[in-house]
Amino acid sequence: MAVPRAGAFGQPMLGRTEQIVGELEHDGLxxxxxxxxxxxxxxxxxxxxxxxxxxxxxxxxxxxxxxLAEEMIDAIMRPRPCPAGRREH
Known part of the structure; x- marks a missing residue:
């Protein structure tokens, strides 16, 4: 059974995260x-x-x-290029 309120739970946090990430994007980061x-x-x-x-x-x-969280954030926000000779799948 879906709970309508549960669907909106976390939206403010996601919205704030989008705002912060948008600022980083705007700054070219x-x-x-x-x-x-x-x-x-x-x-x-x-x-x-x-x-x-x-x-x-x-x-x-x-x-x-x-x-672990810092490393995950770094990996997502600043991905490193794939080493030469290695292909992504």
């Missing part, structure tokens, strides 16, 4: 190709993934969650 909304959704998904996995896979020796 992120690639505008995907846009602020896409980058925000990637960040939101990744951070929820970190939380969910730490809760549901507690037998894994996870690194510090703050460091």
């Amino acid at each position: 992120i690639d505008p190709e995907g846009g602020a909304q896409r980058a925000s959704l990637l960040l939101w998904t990744a951070l929820h993934g970190i939380v969910g996995l730490r809760i549901n896979k507690d037998a894994i020796d996870w690194p510090d969650p703050h460091r």
Whole structure:
């Protein structure tokens, strides 16, 4: 059973994230190709993934969650080019 209020839960956080990412995009600090909304959704998904996995896979020796989140944000916001000779699939 869908709960209408639950569908809107998190919208303010996503909106604020989009605003911040949009400012970074405007300043030329992120690639505008995907846009602020896409980058925000990637960040939101990744951070929820970190939380969910730490809760549901507690037998894994996870690194510090703050460091893991920072590394994830860095990977999404500043992707590194693929090394020469290696192709992305």
